[in-house]
Amino acid sequence: xxxxxxxxxxxxxxxxxxxxxxxxxxxxxxxxxxxxxxxxxxxxxxxxxxxxxxxxxxxxxxxxxxxxxxxxxxxxxxxxxxxxxxxxxxxxxxxxxxxxxxxxxxxxx
Amino acid sequence: xxxxxxxxxxxxxxxxxxxxxxxxxxxxxxxxxxxxxxxxxxxxxxxxxxxxxxxxxxxxxxxxxxxxxxxxxxxxxxxxxxxxxxxxxxxxxxxxxxxxxxxxxxxxxxxxxx
Numbered sequence: 001x002x003x004x005x006x007x008x009x010x011x012x013x014x015x016x017x018x019x020x021x022x023x024x025x026x027x028x029x030x031x032x033x034x035x036x037x038x039x040x041x042x043x044x045x046x047x048x049x050x051x052x053x054x055x056x057x058x059x060x061x062x063x064x065x066x067x068x069x070x071x072x073x074x075x076x077x078x079x080x081x082x083x084x085x086x087x088x089x090x091x092x093x094x095x096x097x098x099x100x101x102x103x104x105x106x107x108x109x
Numbered sequence: 110x111x112x113x114x115x116x117x118x119x120x121x122x123x124x125x126x127x128x129x130x131x132x133x134x135x136x137x138x139x140x141x142x143x144x145x146x147x148x149x150x151x152x153x154x155x156x157x158x159x160x161x162x163x164x165x166x167x168x169x170x171x172x173x174x175x176x177x178x179x180x181x182x183x184x185x186x187x188x189x190x191x192x193x194x195x196x197x198x199x200x201x202x203x204x205x206x207x208x209x210x211x212x213x214x215x216x217x218x219x220x221x222x223x
Binding site: 041043045091095097098099101 | 142144149150151152153154157159164165200202204209210211212213214215216217
């Protein structure tokens with residue numbers, strides 16, 4: 001089977017840096033993706049890692065360590081609009097995309 | 110391209126009734142997923158298709174749920190004999206060929222069973 005763990009809530013102040021961790025267990029592994037979902041909205045894709053290391057996309061970066069079954073999403077220069085839920089998702093050997101329970105990020109002024 | 114389209118956006122039904130939702134993926138996207146999401150939870154995998162083939166269905170899903178994707182284009186999700194526990198947001202997502210990590214989601218269909 002597949003399972004993912006991430007913190008349920010994170011709080012940070014505007015302008016700060018926050019890291020959202022994700023650990024996973026899966027049968028086979030193709031990569032780890034990250035999605036953002038605002039209240040009332042649909043999940044939107046942020047980034048993915050298929051290989052170990054850091055991927056940077058603007059203020060957002062994502063990291064993967066396949067040997068540790070661990071990844072994180074790093075958000076820099078936090079803005080109020082970054083308040084949302086963030087989900088990690090894995091694709092295992094069955095080819096389906098499985099999501100974690102999500103981390104609610106609250107950005108305070 | 111208008112993105113993934115789901116209809117209806119909202120559905121209120123009485124317990125025991127059947128409901129059907131439709132999803133129109135982005136053109137040329139060969140993968141199509143159905144998820145269910147309740148408040149404060151992540152999207153829960155229901156089933157997915159590659160073209161017209163249904164590759165996997167969640168073991169958590171009862172036989173009351175069925176999905177089709179005739180001709181590999183739009184998809185329908187039917188729930189028979191609805192129960193109050195079926196109340197949730199039903200999300201559809203699609204991915205283009207070769208892009209298995211990036212799924213494009215529709216706005217969802219919110220089902221309320223009364």
